[in-house]
Amino acid sequence: MILADGFGEHNLEDVVSILVRIVEAAGAAIIFVGAVIAFVRFLAIAVRPRGLDPFARVRLNLGRYLVLGLEFQLAADILRTAVAPNFTELAQLAAIAAIRTALNFFLGREIKEETELVRADQARPTVSTAAPPDASAKPP
Amino acid sequence: MIVTVVDAAALLVAAAGLIAAAVALATTRAVPLAIAVLLDFFTAAVLLRLAVRVSWAALGAAALTIVVRQLAGRALAAARGARHRLGFDLVRHPIPWITQYASPSLIEAISFGGHPRGEDPRWRESGAPDQPTYAAWCSRWCGMACFRMALLARDGVAPSLYELAIGCAEYGAYVDGPDRPRGLIYRPFAEYARDKHAMEAEVITELDAARLRSELDAGRLVIASVSSQIRLPATGPAKTGGHLVLVTGHAGDLVTFHDPAGHTPQAGIATLPMPVFDRFAAHRGVSLPV
Numbered sequence A: 001m002i003l004a005d006g007f008g009e010h011n012l013e014d015v016v017s018i019l020v021r022i023v024e025a026a027g028a029a030i031i032f033v034g035a036v037i038a039f040v041r042f043l044a045i046a047v048r049p050r051g052l053d054p055f056a057r058v059r060l061n062l063g064r065y066l067v068l069g070l071e072f073q074l075a076a077d078i079l080r081t082a083v084a085p086n087f088t089e090l091a092q093l094a095a096i097a098a099i100r101t102a103l104n105f106f107l108g109r110e111i112k113e114e115t116e117l118v119r120a121d122q123a124r125p126t127v128s129t130a131a132p133p134d135a136s137a138k139p140p
Numbered sequence B: 001m002i003v004t005v006v007d008a009a010a011l012l013v014a015a016a017g018l019i020a021a022a023v024a025l026a027t028t029r030a031v032p033l034a035i036a037v038l039l040d041f042f043t044a045a046v047l048l049r050l051a052v053r054v055s056w057a058a059l060g061a062a063a064l065t066i067v068v069r070q071l072a073g074r075a076l077a078a079a080r081g082a083r084h085r086l087g088f089d090l091v092r093h094p095i096p097w098i099t100q101y102a103s104p105s106l107i108e109a110i111s112f113g114g115h116p117r118g119e120d121p122r123w124r125e126s127g128a129p130d131q132p133t134y135a136a137w138c139s140r141w142c143g144m145a146c147f148r149m150a151l152l153a154r155d156g157v158a159p160s161l162y163e164l165a166i167g168c169a170e171y172g173a174y175v176d177g178p179d180r181p182r183g184l185i186y187r188p189f190a191e192y193a194r195d196k197h198a199m200e201a202e203v204i205t206e207l208d209a210a211r212l213r214s215e216l217d218a219g220r221l222v223i224a225s226v227s228s229q230i231r232l233p234a235t236g237p238a239k240t241g242g243h244l245v246l247v248t249g250h251a252g253d254l255v256t257f258h259d260p261a262g263h264t265p266q267a268g269i270a271t272l273p274m275p276v277f278d279r280f281a282a283h284r285g286v287s288l289p290v
Helices: A009-047 A053-081 A087-122 B001-027 B031-052 B056-086 B102-112 B131-140 B142-155 B161-170 B186-197 B209-217 B274-280
Strands: B200-203 B220-226 B243-251 B253-259 B271-272 B281-289
Touching: A009 A053, A009 B031, A053 A087, A053 B031, A087 B031, A087 B056, B001 B031, B001 B281, B031 B056, B131 B161, B142 B161, B142 B186, B142 B220, B142 B243, B161 B186, B186 B200, B186 B281, B209 B220, B209 B243, B209 B274, B253 B274, B271 B274, B274 B281
Parallel strands: none
Antiparallel strands: B200 B281, B220 B243, B220 B281, B243 B253, B253 B271
16 A cells, blocks of 8 residues: 555555564563663662661552553553554554553552652651750750 | 764763662662662663664664663552551561660669669660760650651651760750650651651641551551550540651551550550550650652
């Protein structure tokens, strides 16, 4: 089939394939960079332990990178539907899109829950700093 | 070429996940957290592979990742929930009982029998450079013992009582009196805890029973000012305050605390009805997130 403007189907496939590769590579790069950053932060926390919260924050950030990378990969899936030639490939495409969407949903939910936990921890009640001096000077 | 690079990256990420999970486990002893960390990195590795290799096996691995992530997430949430419900943390180290005197067996003789507090054969365990220094400090170390318990609960390791006290003194939490150090002064202590141990200690000047429960429910430990007579709760307190204990949890109307001057194991890790604890309390203290 020749398109009206003379742009061939094979040419269209080639262009879409390149676009898919670029978008997928961007998604993969984001995920990889996120994993590297998380790994470095984990090691930094290990050098100076500070309890559980810092780990939760690093996981939160890693989760955000994963979600962003997944968004790119989903975009690549959508692009790929333009050139999927047979039923098997279409089925795989649908499955992979479904799994990525599910992962995206669950990751998003985890991030939301984790963010609420971190916020709840930060929103603890504060005390007055205007206490009389002797109130804070108790032995031993 | 791209496939090879991405495959190598996925392998690297998976290996990093193993190391990060081991680090998380070694640092916090929190198994659910370590599993969650491992799954985070494995998810990243699976997604990387899926970016270049679309196969039913890769899809199955991704689907399995989702299921396992959900199960691990529930386990972590359950552990957190249990911590908040029970007032103690399932995912941190056990809270040890640390006494302010080097020999717990001598506390009764020191407190009630007139035994000289400096004459303790185990004084070196406090980290003090010499026995007179130990003798001058040990009766003032209830706050340091509480703080050390909290650090051990969080990190599994902690400096000696003497090192902690000297660190606090540099922040003004102990000041030299005519014959011995005076303190613990809460605000400089809180600054020291924040700066040197990354523990966001919070001074509380109105520590009533409700506030104490809310701090414990939030998973924190509380250094509370009480009378040292709390060791003998059947007696009435002559005064409130003057001594510090580490409150570790509550269940219903009962409150559990570690007393650095407990003269028996039962007095060292004690559980009292909240109204009884309240009679001995000065209603001020320091909250410690661990």
